[in-house]
Amino acid sequence: MKRQLLVFSVLLLLSAGLGIVAYYITDPYVASIFYTAIVVTFTYLFFTIILGMFLVSRITDLKTRYTAKKAISVLSVVFILALCLRIWVTDTSALIVSYGIIGAALAFALQDVFKNFVGGFLVIISSMYRVGDRIAIDNNFGDVMDIGVLNTTLMEIRGWVSGDQPSGRLLSIPNGLVITHPVYNYTRDHSFVWDEISIPLTYDSDWRRAKELILGIVVQETASITKQADAEIERIGETYYLPKKVVEPSAYITLTDNWITLDIRYVTDARSRRMLRSRLNELALAAIEKDDRITISSTTVTVTTVDAASTLQKG
Numbered sequence: 001m002k003r004q005l006l007v008f009s010v011l012l013l014l015s016a017g018l019g020i021v022a023y024y025i026t027d028p029y030v031a032s033i034f035y036t037a038i039v040v041t042f043t044y045l046f047f048t049i050i051l052g053m054f055l056v057s058r059i060t061d062l063k064t065r066y067t068a069k070k071a072i073s074v075l076s077v078v079f080i081l082a083l084c085l086r087i088w089v090t091d092t093s094a095l096i097v098s099y100g101i102i103g104a105a106l107a108f109a110l111q112d113v114f115k116n117f118v119g120g121f122l123v124i125i126s127s128m129y130r131v132g133d134r135i136a137i138d139n140n141f142g143d144v145m146d147i148g149v150l151n152t153t154l155m156e157i158r159g160w161v162s163g164d165q166p167s168g169r170l171l172s173i174p175n176g177l178v179i180t181h182p183v184y185n186y187t188r189d190h191s192f193v194w195d196e197i198s199i200p201l202t203y204d205s206d207w208r209r210a211k212e213l214i215l216g217i218v219v220q221e222t223a224s225i226t227k228q229a230d231a232e233i234e235r236i237g238e239t240y241y242l243p244k245k246v247v248e249p250s251a252y253i254t255l256t257d258n259w260i261t262l263d264i265r266y267v268t269d270a271r272s273r274r275m276l277r278s279r280l281n282e283l284a285l286a287a288i289e290k291d292d293r294i295t296i297s298s299t300t301v302t303v304t305t306v307d308a309a310s311t312l313q314k315g
Protein backbone atom coordinates (compact mmCIF):
# COMPACT_ATOMS: atom_id res chain seq x y z
CA MET A 1 0.00 0.00 0.00
CA LYS A 2 2.71 2.48 0.98
CA ARG A 3 4.87 1.54 -2.00
CA GLN A 4 2.03 2.05 -4.49
CA LEU A 5 1.17 5.43 -3.00
CA LEU A 6 4.84 6.44 -3.11
CA VAL A 7 5.11 5.49 -6.79
CA PHE A 8 1.92 7.42 -7.56
CA SER A 9 3.26 10.48 -5.71
CA VAL A 10 6.50 10.39 -7.72
CA LEU A 11 4.58 10.08 -11.00
CA LEU A 12 2.29 12.94 -10.00
CA LEU A 13 5.23 15.21 -9.14
CA LEU A 14 6.98 14.28 -12.38
CA SER A 15 3.84 15.11 -14.37
CA ALA A 16 3.50 18.45 -12.57
CA GLY A 17 7.15 19.29 -13.32
CA LEU A 18 6.75 18.40 -16.99
CA GLY A 19 3.59 20.51 -17.08
CA ILE A 20 5.53 23.54 -15.87
CA VAL A 21 8.26 22.92 -18.47
CA ALA A 22 5.66 22.52 -21.24
CA TYR A 23 4.04 25.79 -20.17
CA TYR A 24 7.24 27.78 -20.71
CA ILE A 25 8.66 25.78 -23.65
CA THR A 26 6.17 25.67 -26.49
CA ASP A 27 7.59 22.61 -28.23
CA PRO A 28 5.36 19.77 -29.52
CA TYR A 29 7.80 17.09 -28.27
CA VAL A 30 7.80 18.53 -24.77
CA ALA A 31 4.00 18.64 -24.82
CA SER A 32 3.86 15.00 -25.95
CA ILE A 33 6.18 13.97 -23.10
CA PHE A 34 3.93 15.84 -20.64
CA TYR A 35 0.77 14.15 -21.98
CA THR A 36 2.51 10.76 -21.81
CA ALA A 37 3.41 11.35 -18.15
CA ILE A 38 -0.22 12.27 -17.43
CA VAL A 39 -1.44 9.04 -19.08
CA VAL A 40 1.02 6.87 -17.12
CA THR A 41 0.15 8.61 -13.83
CA PHE A 42 -3.61 8.29 -14.05
CA THR A 43 -3.46 4.80 -15.56
CA TYR A 44 -1.41 3.75 -12.53
CA LEU A 45 -3.97 5.43 -10.27
CA PHE A 46 -6.94 3.63 -11.85
CA PHE A 47 -5.55 0.15 -12.53
CA THR A 48 -3.03 -0.33 -9.72
CA ILE A 49 -4.53 1.61 -6.84
CA ILE A 50 -8.28 1.67 -7.46
CA LEU A 51 -8.73 -1.72 -9.16
CA GLY A 52 -5.74 -3.54 -7.72
CA MET A 53 -5.78 -2.42 -4.11
CA PHE A 54 -9.48 -1.86 -3.47
CA LEU A 55 -11.16 -4.48 -5.69
CA VAL A 56 -8.75 -7.32 -6.49
CA SER A 57 -7.51 -7.46 -2.90
CA ARG A 58 -11.03 -8.43 -1.82
CA ILE A 59 -10.92 -11.66 -3.87
CA THR A 60 -10.39 -14.49 -1.38
CA ASP A 61 -9.37 -17.24 -3.81
CA LEU A 62 -5.60 -17.00 -4.34
CA LYS A 63 -5.60 -18.37 -7.90
CA THR A 64 -8.40 -16.07 -9.00
CA ARG A 65 -6.72 -13.09 -7.36
CA TYR A 66 -3.41 -13.88 -9.09
CA THR A 67 -5.12 -14.21 -12.48
CA ALA A 68 -7.04 -10.96 -11.94
CA LYS A 69 -3.82 -9.12 -11.11
CA LYS A 70 -2.17 -10.44 -14.27
CA ALA A 71 -5.17 -9.41 -16.36
CA ILE A 72 -5.19 -5.89 -14.87
CA SER A 73 -1.45 -5.60 -15.47
CA VAL A 74 -1.83 -6.51 -19.14
CA LEU A 75 -4.82 -4.17 -19.57
CA SER A 76 -2.93 -1.26 -18.03
CA VAL A 77 -0.01 -1.73 -20.42
CA VAL A 78 -2.38 -1.94 -23.41
CA PHE A 79 -4.24 1.15 -22.22
CA ILE A 80 -0.99 3.14 -21.92
CA LEU A 81 0.19 2.01 -25.36
CA ALA A 82 -3.13 2.91 -26.98
CA LEU A 83 -3.20 6.43 -25.56
CA CYS A 84 0.50 7.05 -26.15
CA LEU A 85 0.11 6.07 -29.78
CA ARG A 86 -2.67 8.63 -30.05
CA ILE A 87 -0.32 11.23 -28.58
CA TRP A 88 2.79 10.47 -30.64
CA VAL A 89 1.36 9.20 -33.94
CA THR A 90 -0.39 11.88 -35.97
CA ASP A 91 -0.89 9.86 -39.16
CA THR A 92 -4.45 8.43 -39.05
CA SER A 93 -3.70 5.33 -41.18
CA ALA A 94 -0.66 4.45 -39.11
CA LEU A 95 -2.70 4.93 -35.93
CA ILE A 96 -5.39 2.50 -37.14
CA VAL A 97 -2.76 -0.13 -37.99
CA SER A 98 -1.18 0.30 -34.56
CA TYR A 99 -4.52 -0.12 -32.82
CA GLY A 100 -5.13 -3.29 -34.83
CA ILE A 101 -1.81 -4.75 -33.70
CA ILE A 102 -2.58 -3.88 -30.06
CA GLY A 103 -6.04 -5.48 -30.32
CA ALA A 104 -4.60 -8.68 -31.75
CA ALA A 105 -1.93 -8.79 -29.03
CA LEU A 106 -4.55 -8.23 -26.33
CA ALA A 107 -6.80 -10.98 -27.67
CA PHE A 108 -3.86 -13.40 -27.81
CA ALA A 109 -2.57 -12.55 -24.32
CA LEU A 110 -5.96 -12.82 -22.62
CA GLN A 111 -7.57 -15.62 -24.62
CA ASP A 112 -7.36 -18.14 -21.77
CA VAL A 113 -8.67 -15.61 -19.25
CA PHE A 114 -11.65 -14.75 -21.46
CA LYS A 115 -12.37 -18.41 -22.19
CA ASN A 116 -12.27 -19.32 -18.50
CA PHE A 117 -14.51 -16.38 -17.62
CA VAL A 118 -17.05 -17.37 -20.28
CA GLY A 119 -16.86 -20.99 -19.12
CA GLY A 120 -17.56 -19.96 -15.53
CA PHE A 121 -20.51 -17.87 -16.70
CA LEU A 122 -21.93 -20.85 -18.63
CA VAL A 123 -21.52 -23.15 -15.62
CA ILE A 124 -23.43 -20.76 -13.38
CA ILE A 125 -26.33 -19.89 -15.69
CA SER A 126 -26.83 -23.43 -17.05
CA SER A 127 -26.28 -25.29 -13.74
CA MET A 128 -24.01 -27.63 -15.65
CA TYR A 129 -22.74 -28.63 -12.22
CA ARG A 130 -23.14 -27.25 -8.73
CA VAL A 131 -21.15 -27.35 -5.51
CA GLY A 132 -21.38 -30.90 -4.16
CA ASP A 133 -21.82 -32.60 -7.55
CA ARG A 134 -19.48 -35.38 -8.60
CA ILE A 135 -18.18 -34.69 -12.11
CA ALA A 136 -15.62 -35.84 -14.65
CA ILE A 137 -14.10 -33.56 -17.28
CA ASP A 138 -10.99 -34.01 -19.42
CA ASN A 139 -10.07 -37.18 -17.47
CA ASN A 140 -10.31 -35.28 -14.16
CA PHE A 141 -12.67 -36.75 -11.56
CA GLY A 142 -13.85 -35.20 -8.31
CA ASP A 143 -16.49 -33.62 -6.11
CA VAL A 144 -17.09 -29.91 -6.75
CA MET A 145 -15.99 -27.84 -3.74
CA ASP A 146 -16.03 -24.35 -5.22
CA ILE A 147 -16.96 -22.67 -8.51
CA GLY A 148 -14.84 -19.56 -9.03
CA VAL A 149 -14.86 -16.92 -11.74
CA LEU A 150 -12.03 -18.61 -13.65
CA ASN A 151 -11.49 -22.01 -11.99
CA THR A 152 -13.43 -24.85 -10.37
CA THR A 153 -11.97 -26.61 -7.34
CA LEU A 154 -12.53 -30.37 -6.96
CA MET A 155 -11.77 -32.87 -4.25
CA GLU A 156 -10.07 -35.38 -6.52
CA ILE A 157 -11.27 -38.96 -6.67
CA ARG A 158 -9.33 -41.83 -8.25
CA GLY A 159 -5.87 -40.41 -9.00
CA TRP A 160 -3.54 -43.02 -7.49
CA VAL A 161 -6.48 -44.49 -5.48
CA SER A 162 -8.45 -47.38 -6.96
CA GLY A 163 -12.19 -46.92 -7.16
CA ASP A 164 -14.27 -43.77 -6.81
CA GLN A 165 -12.72 -42.63 -3.55
CA PRO A 166 -10.88 -39.39 -2.66
CA SER A 167 -7.13 -39.15 -3.13
CA GLY A 168 -6.88 -36.18 -0.75
CA ARG A 169 -5.66 -33.74 -3.40
CA LEU A 170 -7.49 -30.54 -4.30
CA LEU A 171 -7.78 -30.24 -8.07
CA SER A 172 -8.23 -26.85 -9.74
CA ILE A 173 -9.48 -27.01 -13.32
CA PRO A 174 -10.01 -24.00 -15.64
CA ASN A 175 -13.65 -23.26 -16.39
CA GLY A 176 -12.80 -22.97 -20.08
CA LEU A 177 -12.72 -26.78 -20.26
CA VAL A 178 -16.54 -26.88 -20.30
CA ILE A 179 -16.45 -25.17 -23.71
CA THR A 180 -14.15 -27.70 -25.37
CA HIS A 181 -14.77 -30.92 -23.39
CA PRO A 182 -17.84 -32.94 -22.39
CA VAL A 183 -18.81 -32.75 -18.72
CA TYR A 184 -19.94 -35.96 -17.00
CA ASN A 185 -22.12 -35.28 -13.96
CA TYR A 186 -22.76 -38.27 -11.68
CA THR A 187 -25.21 -36.59 -9.32
CA ARG A 188 -26.88 -33.64 -11.06
CA ASP A 189 -30.45 -34.96 -11.23
CA HIS A 190 -30.22 -38.35 -9.55
CA SER A 191 -27.98 -40.04 -7.01
CA PHE A 192 -27.42 -43.46 -8.62
CA VAL A 193 -25.38 -45.10 -11.37
CA TRP A 194 -25.46 -48.57 -12.84
CA ASP A 195 -22.64 -50.96 -11.99
CA GLU A 196 -21.76 -54.61 -12.61
CA ILE A 197 -19.89 -57.48 -11.00
CA SER A 198 -18.48 -60.27 -13.17
CA ILE A 199 -17.91 -63.82 -11.94
CA PRO A 200 -16.13 -66.42 -14.15
CA LEU A 201 -17.52 -69.96 -13.76
CA THR A 202 -16.08 -73.25 -14.97
CA TYR A 203 -18.03 -75.08 -17.64
CA ASP A 204 -18.80 -77.94 -15.26
CA SER A 205 -20.41 -75.55 -12.78
CA ASP A 206 -24.18 -75.37 -12.33
CA TRP A 207 -24.50 -71.91 -13.91
CA ARG A 208 -28.28 -71.83 -13.38
CA ARG A 209 -27.77 -72.30 -9.66
CA ALA A 210 -25.02 -69.68 -9.64
CA LYS A 211 -27.22 -67.18 -11.47
CA GLU A 212 -30.10 -67.74 -9.04
CA LEU A 213 -27.84 -67.57 -5.99
CA ILE A 214 -25.84 -64.44 -6.87
CA LEU A 215 -28.83 -62.58 -8.31
CA GLY A 216 -30.75 -63.25 -5.09
CA ILE A 217 -27.91 -61.75 -3.04
CA VAL A 218 -27.74 -58.63 -5.22
CA VAL A 219 -31.52 -58.15 -5.15
CA GLN A 220 -31.52 -58.30 -1.35
CA GLU A 221 -28.54 -55.96 -0.88
CA THR A 222 -29.72 -53.32 -3.38
CA ALA A 223 -33.44 -53.30 -2.53
CA SER A 224 -33.33 -49.86 -0.92
CA ILE A 225 -31.29 -48.08 -3.62
CA THR A 226 -33.34 -49.80 -6.35
CA LYS A 227 -36.56 -48.39 -4.91
CA GLN A 228 -34.98 -44.95 -4.63
CA ALA A 229 -33.63 -45.10 -8.20
CA ASP A 230 -37.06 -46.02 -9.55
CA ALA A 231 -38.60 -42.99 -7.80
CA GLU A 232 -35.86 -40.68 -9.09
CA ILE A 233 -36.35 -41.88 -12.66
CA GLU A 234 -40.06 -41.09 -12.38
CA ARG A 235 -39.19 -37.62 -11.11
CA ILE A 236 -36.59 -36.68 -13.74
CA GLY A 237 -38.87 -38.06 -16.44
CA GLU A 238 -40.94 -34.91 -15.93
CA THR A 239 -37.96 -32.78 -16.98
CA TYR A 240 -36.25 -34.90 -19.66
CA TYR A 241 -37.35 -37.37 -22.28
CA LEU A 242 -36.37 -40.54 -20.49
CA PRO A 243 -37.85 -43.91 -21.50
CA LYS A 244 -38.58 -46.26 -18.63
CA LYS A 245 -35.37 -47.88 -17.44
CA VAL A 246 -35.04 -51.24 -15.71
CA VAL A 247 -33.48 -50.61 -12.32
CA GLU A 248 -34.02 -54.08 -10.85
CA PRO A 249 -30.86 -56.24 -10.80
CA SER A 250 -30.45 -58.44 -13.85
CA ALA A 251 -28.10 -61.25 -14.83
CA TYR A 252 -26.36 -61.96 -18.15
CA ILE A 253 -24.45 -65.00 -19.35
CA THR A 254 -21.49 -64.79 -21.74
CA LEU A 255 -19.59 -67.77 -23.15
CA THR A 256 -15.82 -67.47 -23.56
CA ASP A 257 -13.03 -69.86 -24.53
CA ASN A 258 -12.08 -70.48 -20.89
CA TRP A 259 -15.19 -70.01 -18.75
CA ILE A 260 -18.79 -68.87 -18.43
CA THR A 261 -19.01 -65.21 -17.40
CA LEU A 262 -21.88 -64.32 -15.10
CA ASP A 263 -22.49 -60.52 -15.15
CA ILE A 264 -24.86 -59.03 -12.59
CA ARG A 265 -26.07 -55.50 -13.32
CA TYR A 266 -27.54 -53.35 -10.53
CA VAL A 267 -27.93 -49.74 -9.41
CA THR A 268 -25.81 -48.20 -6.68
CA ASP A 269 -25.33 -44.85 -5.01
CA ALA A 270 -22.79 -42.88 -7.05
CA ARG A 271 -20.67 -42.09 -3.99
CA SER A 272 -20.53 -45.60 -2.53
CA ARG A 273 -20.09 -47.69 -5.68
CA ARG A 274 -16.83 -49.29 -4.58
CA MET A 275 -18.11 -50.23 -1.12
CA LEU A 276 -21.24 -51.91 -2.46
CA ARG A 277 -19.29 -53.78 -5.12
CA SER A 278 -16.84 -55.05 -2.49
CA ARG A 279 -19.69 -56.25 -0.26
CA LEU A 280 -21.43 -58.02 -3.14
CA ASN A 281 -18.20 -59.77 -4.12
CA GLU A 282 -17.63 -60.88 -0.53
CA LEU A 283 -21.16 -62.28 -0.20
CA ALA A 284 -20.89 -64.00 -3.59
CA LEU A 285 -17.59 -65.65 -2.65
CA ALA A 286 -19.01 -66.81 0.68
CA ALA A 287 -22.07 -68.32 -1.03
CA ILE A 288 -20.02 -70.05 -3.74
CA GLU A 289 -17.68 -71.59 -1.15
CA LYS A 290 -20.66 -73.31 0.48
CA ASP A 291 -21.97 -74.80 -2.77
CA ASP A 292 -20.03 -77.69 -4.33
CA ARG A 293 -21.89 -77.32 -7.61
CA ILE A 294 -20.30 -73.96 -8.38
CA THR A 295 -16.60 -73.36 -9.09
CA ILE A 296 -14.91 -70.08 -9.92
CA SER A 297 -12.71 -70.35 -12.99
CA SER A 298 -9.29 -68.88 -13.64
CA THR A 299 -6.84 -68.77 -16.50
CA THR A 300 -5.02 -72.10 -16.75
CA VAL A 301 -2.04 -73.21 -18.78
CA THR A 302 -1.52 -76.86 -19.76
CA VAL A 303 2.14 -77.86 -20.00
CA THR A 304 3.06 -81.09 -21.81
CA THR A 305 6.49 -82.58 -21.07
CA VAL A 306 8.32 -84.98 -23.34
CA ASP A 307 10.89 -87.50 -22.11
CA ALA A 308 13.92 -86.67 -24.24
CA ALA A 309 15.67 -90.04 -23.62
CA SER A 310 12.68 -92.14 -24.68
CA THR A 311 12.18 -89.97 -27.70
CA LEU A 312 15.77 -90.57 -28.84
CA GLN A 313 15.44 -94.33 -28.30
CA LYS A 314 12.30 -94.46 -30.42
CA GLY A 315 14.09 -92.47 -33.06
